[in-house]
Amino acid sequence: MKTIAVIDDDVHIGDMLEEVLHKEGYHVLRAYSGTETMYLLSNNSPDLILLDLMLPGLSGEAILPHVKDIPVIVVSAKIDVDHKVELLMNGASDYITKPFDTKELLARIAVQFRKTESVRQIGMLSVGKLLLNEQSHEVTFDSTPLKITKTEYAILKLLIANPDHAISKSTILDRIAFDTPDCTEDSLKQHISNLRVKLREVSGKNMIEAVWGIGYKLVTD
Amino acid sequence: MKTIAVIDDDVHIGDMLEEVLHKEGYHVLRAYSGTETMYLLSNNSPDLILLDLMLPGLSGEAILPHVKDIPVIVVSAKIDVDHKVELLMNGASDYITKPFDTKELLARIAVQFRKTESVRQIGMLSVGKLLLNEQSHEVTFDSTPLKITKTEYAILKLLIANPDHAISKSTILDRIAFDTPDCTEDSLKQHISNLRVKLREVSGKNMIEAVWGIGYKLVTD
DNA sequence: GAAAAAGGTAAAGATTTTGTAAAGATCTAA
DNA sequence: TTAGATCTTTACAAAATCTTTACCTTTTTC
Numbered sequence: 162m163k164t165i166a167v168i169d170d171d172v173h174i175g176d177m178l179e180e181v182l183h184k185e186g187y188h189v190l191r192a193y194s195g196t197e198t199m200y201l202l203s204n205n206s207p208d209l210i211l212l213d214l215m216l217p218g219l220s221g222e223a224i225l226p227h228v229k230d231i232p233v234i235v236v237s238a239k240i241d242v243d244h245k246v247e248l249l250m251n252g253a254s255d256y257i258t259k260p261f262d263t264k265e266l267l268a269r270i271a272v273q274f275r276k277t278e279s280v281r282q283i284g285m286l287s288v289g290k291l292l293l294n295e296q297s298h299e300v301t302f303d304s305t306p307l308k309i310t311k312t313e314y315a316i317l318k319l320l321i322a323n324p325d326h327a328i329s330k331s332t333i334l335d336r337i338a339f340d341t342p343d344c345t346e347d348s349l350k351q352h353i354s355n356l357r358v359k360l361r362e363v364s365g366k367n368m369i370e371a372v373w374g375i376g377y378k379l380v381t382d
Numbered sequence: 383m384k385t386i387a388v389i390d391d392d393v394h395i396g397d398m399l400e401e402v403l404h405k406e407g408y409h410v411l412r413a414y415s416g417t418e419t420m421y422l423l424s425n426n427s428p429d430l431i432l433l434d435l436m437l438p439g440l441s442g443e444a445i446l447p448h449v450k451d452i453p454v455i456v457v458s459a460k461i462d463v464d465h466k467v468e469l470l471m472n473g474a475s476d477y478i479t480k481p482f483d484t485k486e487l488l489a490r491i492a493v494q495f496r497k498t499e500s501v502r503q504i505g506m507l508s509v510g511k512l513l514l515n516e517q518s519h520e521v522t523f524d525s526t527p528l529k530i531t532k533t534e535y536a537i538l539k540l541l542i543a544n545p546d547h548a549i550s551k552s553t554i555l556d557r558i559a560f561d562t563p564d565c566t567e568d569s570l571k572q573h574i575s576n577l578r579v580k581l582r583e584v585s586g587k588n589m590i591e592a593v594w595g596i597g598y599k600l601v602t603d
Numbered sequence: 604g605a606a607a608a609a610g611g612t613a614a615a616g617a618t619t620t621t622g623t624a625a626a627g628a629t630c631t632a633a
Numbered sequence: 634t635t636a637g638a639t640c641t642t643t644a645c646a647a648a649a650t651c652t653t654t655a656c657c658t659t660t661t662t663c
Contacts, residue, residue: 310639310640326517568652572652575610594659
């Protein structure tokens with residue numbers, strides 16, 4: 162299920178959006194101000210963001226540069242073309258003006274998701290000698306099979322999909338929540354430790370590095 | 383250089399588009415009918431397609447399903463919302479209505495390219511030999527990795543994003559408040575000092591200058 | 604030129620984060 | 634139901650980071 166963050170200070174519009182999106186099968190997160198949005202994004206990673214521009218606190222424009230790797234559809238009443246261009250250049254993925262047609266919004270959302278999904282399609286992920294087969298749910302290192310638990314598999318899959326990329330603990334928890342809903346930062350710590358042991362046994366080195374204050378990353382070298 | 387296919391039976395509009403795109407540095411291919419388009423696509427694979435809907439022979443709608451792996455921006459006078467939705471669902475990447483603003487069109491084209499490129503594109507900021515990789519959360523100087531803390535990273539990112547630009551202490555404190563909410567001007571002073579030491583070790587010179595009464599700036603020279 | 608304000612650095616203390624082990628809780632399959 | 638595997642919790646030590654304090658230098662202001 163996809164998660165969409167609805168950022169709007171107008172409660173009516175926000176409620177309406179939430180209802181529409183919910184009916185469409187999306188999970189919805191809400192924020193009502195710029196600072197609240199930053200807080201929300203530091204603890205969640207939605208699959209898409211619907212961003213109103215006129216927010217109390219930080220404006221939508223100010224938030225835009227902080228959003229990485231998540232498509233943003235700007236929702237606003239402002240229609241000035243120069244401004245529109247600027248937003249798109251600054252990282253927005255699309256733009257829709259109020260009042261908007263619900264069906265068009267849903268279509269534009271679908272376009273964004275189709276795009277992000279077309280990126281990953283192969284059933285195998287690999288980093289160096291480490292290989293993860295999504296069909297058989299198996300992990301091997303240099304063709305030596307690894308005995309890996311479900312949670313460890315989910316974590317490793319995330320890391321291996323973004324090699325050398327620091328991934329926050331909250332992101333990991335979010336992404337593995339489907340398999341392991343009760344996982345906390347403490348238990349994650351433990352899973353990482355167990356994963357390290359298993360990986361070290363076959364590779365001879367530590368493959369998962371901590372990024373202090375952020376999370377973890379898989380090192381390729 | 384990117385290649386864009388302009389599909390329009392109206393020669394004037396087509397010429398205008400070609401001129402605009404050419405000025406922007408794109409290579410342009412032309413087709414004037416549906417069948418011509420299919421022929422063009424069987425022999426070329428442009429990086430993006432601007433597709434008019436009302437074409438002699440095969441209509442734009444009929445062509446859409448045959449295009450795979452190339453972003454398509456539909457250009458049309460039709461503004462009916464249902465129709466728009468249908469197009470987006472059928473594989474169009476974006477939609478722009480005639481008459482359109484050239485700048486907006488160029489922006490939408492840029493968005494499509496940014497998207498297809500973002501697969502391997504990494505968020506990197508650089509000033510001289512200093513390079514900040516947002517993915518891996520790493521900083522290097524002349525490919526020498528720097529050991530940098532979270533707060534120092536946040537400060538450096540801010541400075542490097544605005545090279546030679548003085549940034550006030552309060553701005554810095556604001557921007558790093560998510561990571562380090564307790565940071566005061568006193569502790570900031572300390573962080574800057576620590577950053578300077580680390581940068582001086584690899585660069586041999588002081589890279590962060592104080593702007594008296596204001597804040598700090600990163601010098602490029 | 605002297606006082607006040609701002610900047611610079613070092614060292615120490617406080618806090619936060621991380622790593623691992625061990626034990627308890629929960630789930631799963633026979 | 635029971636054994637085995639898996640997940641979570643707890644506890645504690647170690648490491649890294651952040652803030653504070655102190656003291657000194659530089660710049661501004663009067």
